Amino acid sequence: xxxxxxxxxxxxxxxxxxxxxxxxxxxxxxxxxxxxxxxxxxxxxxxxxxxxxxxxxxxxxxxxxxxxxxxxxxxxxxxxxxxxxxxxxxxxxxxxxxxxxxxxxxxxxxxxxxxxxxxxxxxxxxxxxxxxxxxxxxxxxxxxxxxxxxxxxxxxxxxxxxxxxxxxxxxxxxxxxxxxxxx
Amino acid sequence: xxxxxxxxxxxxxxxxxxxxxxxxxxxxxxxxxxxxxxxxxxxxxxxxxxxxxxxxxxxxxxxxxxxxxxxxxxxxxxxxxxxxxxxxxxxxxxxxxxxxxxxxxxxxxxxxxxxxxxxxxxxxxxxxxxxxxxxxxxxxxxxxxxxxxxxxxxxxxxxxxxxxxxxxxxxxxxxxxxxxxxxxxxxxxxxxxxxxxxxxxxxxxxxxxxxxxxxxxxxxxxxxxxxxxxxxxxxxxxxxxxxxxxxxxxxxxxxxxxxxxxxxxxxxxxxxxxxxxxxxxxxxxxxxxxxxxxxxx
Numbered sequence: 001x002x003x004x005x006x007x008x009x010x011x012x013x014x015x016x017x018x019x020x021x022x023x024x025x026x027x028x029x030x031x032x033x034x035x036x037x038x039x040x041x042x043x044x045x046x047x048x049x050x051x052x053x054x055x056x057x058x059x060x061x062x063x064x065x066x067x068x069x070x071x072x073x074x075x076x077x078x079x080x081x082x083x084x085x086x087x088x089x090x091x092x093x094x095x096x097x098x099x100x101x102x103x104x105x106x107x108x109x110x111x112x113x114x115x116x117x118x119x120x121x122x123x124x125x126x127x128x129x130x131x132x133x134x135x136x137x138x139x140x141x142x143x144x145x146x147x148x149x150x151x152x153x154x155x156x157x158x159x160x161x162x163x164x165x166x167x168x169x170x171x172x173x174x175x176x177x178x179x180x181x182x183x
Numbered sequence: 184x185x186x187x188x189x190x191x192x193x194x195x196x197x198x199x200x201x202x203x204x205x206x207x208x209x210x211x212x213x214x215x216x217x218x219x220x221x222x223x224x225x226x227x228x229x230x231x232x233x234x235x236x237x238x239x240x241x242x243x244x245x246x247x248x249x250x251x252x253x254x255x256x257x258x259x260x261x262x263x264x265x266x267x268x269x270x271x272x273x274x275x276x277x278x279x280x281x282x283x284x285x286x287x288x289x290x291x292x293x294x295x296x297x298x299x300x301x302x303x304x305x306x307x308x309x310x311x312x313x314x315x316x317x318x319x320x321x322x323x324x325x326x327x328x329x330x331x332x333x334x335x336x337x338x339x340x341x342x343x344x345x346x347x348x349x350x351x352x353x354x355x356x357x358x359x360x361x362x363x364x365x366x367x368x369x370x371x372x373x374x375x376x377x378x379x380x381x382x383x384x385x386x387x388x389x390x391x392x393x394x395x396x397x398x399x400x401x402x403x404x405x406x407x408x409x410x411x412x413x414x415x416x417x418x419x420x421x422x423x424x425x426x427x428x429x430x431x432x433x434x435x436x437x438x439x440x441x442x443x444x445x446x447x448x449x450x451x452x453x454x455x456x457x458x459x460x461x462x463x464x465x466x467x468x469x470x471x472x473x474x475x476x477x478x479x480x
Contacts, residue, residue: 034278037275041275121265121268122268124318125268125269125271128272128322129271129272129275132273132275132276132414133275133276135276135416136275136276136277136278
């Protein structure tokens with residue numbers, strides 16, 4: 001009888017250890033997958049840009065500085081590595097693209113061209129996908145970091161070689177324009 | 184309330200209602216044993232079996248079955264790249280697999296989701312909803328449908344339908360027995376008050392089961408609205424989509440009550456059905472909840 005109880009106790013403890021370990025590993029893999037998704041969407045957006053710039057150039061010839069800003073931002077975005085760098089380059093490119101679309105507003109012929117319209121729709125959906133993959137990544141980082149910091153899973157971080165991960169934070173100048181509250 | 188507390192509250196309420204369904208089932212069994220004696224105990228597993236077989240088939244094949252019942256046609260990415268782009272956005276936001284997509288040719292704006300699990304999910308839209316809504320609104324609708332898939336609402340409604348069905352079968356069988364055979368338990372020591380109570384339970388149980396089933400369906404709709412917001416973080420999109428549905432008086436052509444609960448807006452005339460029996464919360468109430476979430480962000 002005592003043997004059965006002892007075996008059951010050991011089995012329960014082993015089960016507990018395995019679940020805790022696996023949970024950390026699973027959370028970490030989900031974060032990796034979410035990160036891969038961000039990169040896929042950023043790549044998609046980068047691939048759209050040359051076509052978009054060419055189309056806008058066809059109608060708006062005197063906006064060289066805007067085009068240059070987009071091309072520079074794109075080059076930076078495609079060469080960036082590491083969460084913080086990629087996020088910063090992503091923010092800059094988003095900003096430059098906003099400038100490009102604002103320029104397009106001034107050219108009715110461009111806005112009416114079917115090529116531009118389909119590119120605009122594709123850019124809109126890609127921007128949303130980038131934003132959603134960012135949100136999904138950050139949600140998963142939040143669960144992982146919570147698990148890494150809270151008991152009992154925090155005891156297993158060394159064994160599973162899993163640590164806290166970095167949030168994907170985009171610097172958006174538009175967010176800074178929030179009104180200041182004064183008392 | 185933000186969407187996280189909303190989700191938790193709705194899950195808790197669904198659980199409570201499913202428990203209520205279980206208690207109701209237990210009451211029916213108790214009542215039948217009190218009224219007819221131990222000889223009726225065999226009826227319950229038979230009734231559960233019949234209900235399980237009839238519901239399980241439609242649950243397992245729900246994606247294909249609903250296609251034929253609603254006349255929806257499956258489409259590919261090339262048929263509507265814009266719609267697929269929007270669906271991809273929600274797929275990324277929710278981390279779920281890509282569902283099958285179908286179109287129902289109908290001018291009434293509506294949409295639904297079905298499928299036994301996320302891998303066999305199907306979401307469908309009427310041509311009316313695709314014409315009537317802009318990007319953000321359609322995104323809200325897609326998020327609501329994918330939320331049904333993520334919350335496994337086909338399974339929840341199958342469980343509710345099975346229990347309600349079993350209760351209906353048991354009380355139907357017993358009412359017939361009452362009519363033909365009377366009480367089998369003739370030892371005459373039954374408490375008259377318990378007998379009257381048992382009779383009332385047997386008569387009222389099927390109605391109570393339908394009301395519980397509808398209440399579960401309403402809670403799942405509210406939950407899907409909250410989960411949709413957790414995907415898009417944009418309550419305004421779904422809110423204005425619901426406003427369009429509320430202002431639109433046309434309803435989907437085929438009014439099969441069997442599939443009424445799966446649409447985003449009930450295709451049945453809500454004015455003629457009491458709130459206790461409706462499968463959806465009042466649309467104005469859903470709009471008000473989403474508005475309160477907007478004011479948070």
